[in-house]
Amino acid sequence: MTRTASPQVADTPGGMRERIRLFDWASTPLGPREAWPEPLRFAVNLCEHSSMPTAVYWGRELRLIYNDAWLPMAGDRHPWALGRPAREVWAEIWAEVGPQFDQVCDTGEGLSATEALIPLVRNGAVRETYWTYSLTPLIGDNDRVLGVLSQGNDVTRTVIAEKRLSYQVTLADALRESMDPGEVKSIAARMLGTALGVARSGYAEVNDDRQAFLVNGDWTRDASIQSFAGQGLPVDAFGTEARAWLDAGNILTVNDLSAQPHGGMPFAVALRKIGVASAIVVPLVRQGVMHAALYVQDIVPRLWKGSDVAIARDTAERTWDAVERARSEQSLRENEDHYRHAIELSPYAFWTALPDGGPINRMSGRWVEWTGTSGLNDDWALAMHPDDREPTFAARDESLRTSRPFDMEHRVRMRDKGYRWVRSRAYPRYGADGKPCLWYGVMEDVDARHRAEEHQSLLINELNHRVKNTLATVQAIASQTLKGDLPLPEARSRFEARLLALSRAHNLLTEQNWEGAPIWRVVADSLAHLSSEKGRFRLDGEPLWLTPRAALALALACHELSTNAVKYGALSTEQGHVDVRWRIEGDMIRIEWRERDGPPVSRPAARGFGSRLIERGLAGDLNGRAQLEFNPDGLICTIEAPLSAVLAREGERNGR
Numbered sequence: 001m002t003r004t005a006s007p008q009v010a011d012t013p014g015g016m017r018e019r020i021r022l023f024d025w026a027s028t029p030l031g032p033r034e035a036w037p038e039p040l041r042f043a044v045n046l047c048e049h050s051s052m053p054t055a056v057y058w059g060r061e062l063r064l065i066y067n068d069a070w071l072p073m074a075g076d077r078h079p080w081a082l083g084r085p086a087r088e089v090w091a092e093i094w095a096e097v098g099p100q101f102d103q104v105c106d107t108g109e110g111l112s113a114t115e116a117l118i119p120l121v122r123n124g125a126v127r128e129t130y131w132t133y134s135l136t137p138l139i140g141d142n143d144r145v146l147g148v149l150s151q152g153n154d155v156t157r158t159v160i161a162e163k164r165l166s167y168q169v170t171l172a173d174a175l176r177e178s179m180d181p182g183e184v185k186s187i188a189a190r191m192l193g194t195a196l197g198v199a200r201s202g203y204a205e206v207n208d209d210r211q212a213f214l215v216n217g218d219w220t221r222d223a224s225i226q227s228f229a230g231q232g233l234p235v236d237a238f239g240t241e242a243r244a245w246l247d248a249g250n251i252l253t254v255n256d257l258s259a260q261p262h263g264g265m266p267f268a269v270a271l272r273k274i275g276v277a278s279a280i281v282v283p284l285v286r287q288g289v290m291h292a293a294l295y296v297q298d299i300v301p302r303l304w305k306g307s308d309v310a311i312a313r314d315t316a317e318r319t320w321d322a323v324e325r326a327r328s329e330q331s332l333r334e335n336e337d338h339y340r341h342a343i344e345l346s347p348y349a350f351w352t353a354l355p356d357g358g359p360i361n362r363m364s365g366r367w368v369e370w371t372g373t374s375g376l377n378d379d380w381a382l383a384m385h386p387d388d389r390e391p392t393f394a395a396r397d398e399s400l401r402t403s404r405p406f407d408m409e410h411r412v413r414m415r416d417k418g419y420r421w422v423r424s425r426a427y428p429r430y431g432a433d434g435k436p437c438l439w440y441g442v443m444e445d446v447d448a449r450h451r452a453e454e455h456q457s458l459l460i461n462e463l464n465h466r467v468k469n470t471l472a473t474v475q476a477i478a479s480q481t482l483k484g485d486l487p488l489p490e491a492r493s494r495f496e497a498r499l500l501a502l503s504r505a506h507n508l509l510t511e512q513n514w515e516g517a518p519i520w521r522v523v524a525d526s527l528a529h530l531s532s533e534k535g536r537f538r539l540d541g542e543p544l545w546l547t548p549r550a551a552l553a554l555a556l557a558c559h560e561l562s563t564n565a566v567k568y569g570a571l572s573t574e575q576g577h578v579d580v581r582w583r584i585e586g587d588m589i590r591i592e593w594r595e596r597d598g599p600p601v602s603r604p605a606a607r608g609f610g611s612r613l614i615e616r617g618l619a620g621d622l623n624g625r626a627q628l629e630f631n632p633d634g635l636i637c638t639i640e641a642p643l644s645a646v647l648a649r650e651g652e653r654n655g656r
Contacts, residue, residue, distance in 0.1 A: 016068045017048045019079065028083050029059055039140050043149055053154065056138070058147035062086035062101060072154055073131070075120045093118060104135045105145045111135045115159050128305050130159035160307050167195055168314055175322035179333075182216055184326050188319040189219035192296060196308055199225045200276075200297040203319055204233070206290055211235055213293060225299070226274050235290075246293070249285040251309055254278055256301035271297070278302040280309060282316035294319060349443040351375065355400070355428065355436040367443070372415045385411035385419050392424070403428050403436050409446060420447035516648030517551040519544045523580050526558035536571060541582035544589070545648040550641070553621035554591070557614050561593050561637055569635050570598030576634075587643050588624075595634035603630040614639075622646060 026032045030040070040058055047054045047067050055066040055073075064081055066074065074081050081089045090097055097118075104111050112134040120129045133152025140146040171191050178184045185203040193201030202218025212235060215228040236243060238252075246252055257272050257279070271279070276297045284292040294316035296308075343350050349366040353359065363375030373379040384392060388410035399406035406426040411419040423444045428436035520539055527537050546554065562571070562578070570576030576598035582591040595601075604611075611628060614637060619626045624641030 016066065016071070019082065020044065020048065020065060023083060025083065028063060029061060030063055030083070037140070037146075039138055039146055043138050043147065046149070050151070052151050053133075055150045056147060057086050057101065057150065058138070062148065064089055073118075073120065073129075073152075100135060101148060104137050104148050108137050108139060108143065108145050110137060115155055127156075128160070128307060129154060129156040131155060164307070164311060164314065167191075167311060168318070171315060171318055175318060178322070179326055179329055181323045181326040181330065184319065184322045186217050186219065188294070188315055188322070189217070192294070192312060192315045193219045193221065195311060196296055198296045198298045200228070201295065202228055203292065203294050203323075204228075205292045206235065207232075210289070246281065246283040247285065247290050249283055249290075251283070251313060252279075252281040253304050253309060254280075255303050258301070275299045278304070280304055280312050282312050284316055284320045292320065292323075347445065349375070349422075351380075351441045351443070353426070353439045353441065355439060360441075370414055370420075370445070371412060383413045385413070387411075396426075399426065406439075406441070409450075412443075420445060421450040422446060516545045516547055519546050519551075519554070519582060522546060522551045522554050523558055526555045527562050527578075527580075536577045538577065538579045539581075540579070541591075542584065544582070544646070546646055547648045549621055550646045553618050554639075557618045557626070557637075557639070558593075560614060561635075565595055565598070565635070568599075569601065570595035573598055584643070588640055589643055589646050591639040593635070593637035593639075595636070598634050600632045601630050601635055602632070 021033070025036075030036065036044075040056075043056045043058070044065055047056050047065060050067060051069060053067070053070040053073055055064060055070050057064055062085060064084055064086060066082070071078055077089055086101060087094050087098065100111055100113070103109075112132075114132045115130045116133070118129050118131050120127055131152045132155050133150060136149040136151070137145045138147040138149055171188065174187050174191060175184055178187060189201040189203055193199075199221050200218060202215050204213035204215045206212070207214055212232045214232050215230065217229045218227055220227050235246075238246060242252060255278050257277055277300050279295060279297045282294045283290050284294070294312060296312055343364050344366075346364075346366065348364075349370065350364040351360045351367070352362045354361060359377045360375055360380050363380075367373070367375040367380075371379075371383050373383060375383075381389065381393075392408050392410045395408045396406055398404075405428075406424065408425075409421060409423045412422050414420055423446045424441060425444075426439045426441035429438045429440060431437035519541065520543070523539055524537075558580075565571040565576075565578055570578055577596055579594045579596065580592070581594075582589060584590075614626050615628060618639060622639065622641035623645040624639065626637065626639045629636040629638070
């Protein structure tokens with residue numbers, strides 16, 4: 001509502017007191033000032049000298065007189081309002097305040113209001129103002145109400161500040177409880193939209209290429225209002241001027257989109273099509289780059305108040321902080337979940353300890369799985385093998401003293417009460433003062449490696465032993481074979497044949513990982529190369545599993561016996577054959593080699609290497625005795641040895 005100054009009152013330097021004195025009261029129902037009744041003179045005098053906003057409403061029309069302190073309430077009604085009827089001065093709010101004046105005039109009783117909302121025109125715009133005021137009846141003779149004295153204070157700033165603070169606290173509490181970025185945006189949009197009474201509110205983020213606003217979710221007053229959720233709006237749709245305004249961090253307010261020029265804000269046409277008539281856009285700019293924006297929209301033109309913009313700005317800032325916090329916490333939770341699962345799925349046991357040498361204060365579940373204990377406090381030390389505690393603690397203390405990484409292998413007692421080797425390593429984390437503030441440790445089960453190393457060492461020792469024995473055997477064979485005056489070709493042939501026999505025995509043992517060999521294989525493999533005719537050799541005996549030493553000795557003996565049989569004995573004729581039998585007699589084994597249907601046999605004049613190998617070497621290797629009988633019908637070799645020296649494992653006889 002536009003007001004014009006009264007033509008009969010000019011601006012005066014003396015303020016309202018001078019203006020009231022110069023006013024043409026004679027043209028009003030109040031009459032000339034000189035004729036005013038005493039109650040009116042008293043009331044006006046009180047008004048003029050009061051430091052509080054004070055006004056006098058006099059007569060049946062409640063003509064208005066006010067002081068300087070009351071001018072903010074008058075706004076652009078001043079000076080037009082002076083001497084005017086209250087109904088004209090407060091035409092737009094008379095429906096609310098008129099009944100209050102009527103009540104005072106009718107009852108003669110005063111009335112007061114606290115923080116009452118009174119929309120006033122200030123600087124050409126309707127402002128939300130709040131007043132705490134009183135209406136006091138001015139009573140004349142016969143207790144008749146002649147007028148009303150109004151006093152009050154503008155508490156707009158206080159009320160708006162309290163409302164704003166209350167909203168901020170409520171908003172902060174609501175946002176603090178949410179740990180999901182999307183939920184934070186929804187809460188902020190709903191609370192802001194409700195507080196401002198708008199049709200739509202939302203939080204949009206600028207995409208990675210800085211070209212579009214993306215709305216993940218928004219709030220609408222009711223189902224009739226279209227949601228922007230899932231939609232995108234090109235940033236350039238605001239127009240060059242508005243885009244620059246937003247990029248600079250300035251809040252964009254539009255009171256009436258229909259009043260915007262078509263080319264100045266291109267998106268206004270699209271918004272008008274979906275019923276948007278007014279809007280506030282609060283950009284969130286960080287380090288010169290716009291990352292997001294909070295917006296509110298209404299379906300009717302709206303003259304946005306400064307408090308509306310302030311609340312929107314506060315909400316935008318708090319929402320940004322809450323979204324970033326929620327994202328950080330979400331990322332932290334995801335990282336924690338990732339590392340927790342990685343640790344729990346890892347075959348290692350992870351732990352931390354304080355830098356003062358105190359006990360372990362955190363231990364992963366792998367330790368519990370290993371040992372059945374928590375690993376905290378003294379559990380770690382108690383689970384350690386007693387023989388390993390002193391060197392392990394000494395290494396730990398040295399690491400604590402020097403802040404150097406700790407690396408030690410020791411044994412740990414497991415759930416089954418057995419011990420396994422683990423490798424413990426720890427590294428310090430340094431604080432701001434450059435000193436260790438925490439130790440991070442990991443334990444790795446290296447028992448399999450230890451066992452493999454022990455087994456490897458055993459194998460190497462066993463290999464060394466076997467190589468030495470083999471070389472000794474080869475040396476003995478060479479020495480005995482080359483002794484005497486045998487021609488070199490024959491000596492070489494015998495030497496090679498004996499090495500081949502030794503090699504076949506080695507191959508047989510290798511097949512069985514040098515754990516032993518079945519007796520029938522030892523004998524059969526030693527004889528198979530000498531005769532291709534079936535039936536020349538007949539083997540008989542129960543299955544037995546010989547030790548590697550016994551198998552080698554028996555293989556060499558069979559080689560010598562079979563070679564001699566081919567040259568001089570039963571196998572030198574087509575009808576001859578050899579019977580090889582073995583049997584258990586008590587705790588002894590008896591092996592018999594008997595040649596049949598060969599040429600007559602006589603005792604040789606000299607003992608050769610073969611005879612010495614059998615009677616001496618074989619007897620020594622088997623811890624028994626061997627005897628050669630040169631019967632005319634055929635050679636007989638009898639070997640007797642204790643089972644304890646022959647069987648690969650005690651009580652084991654099954655050799656097949």
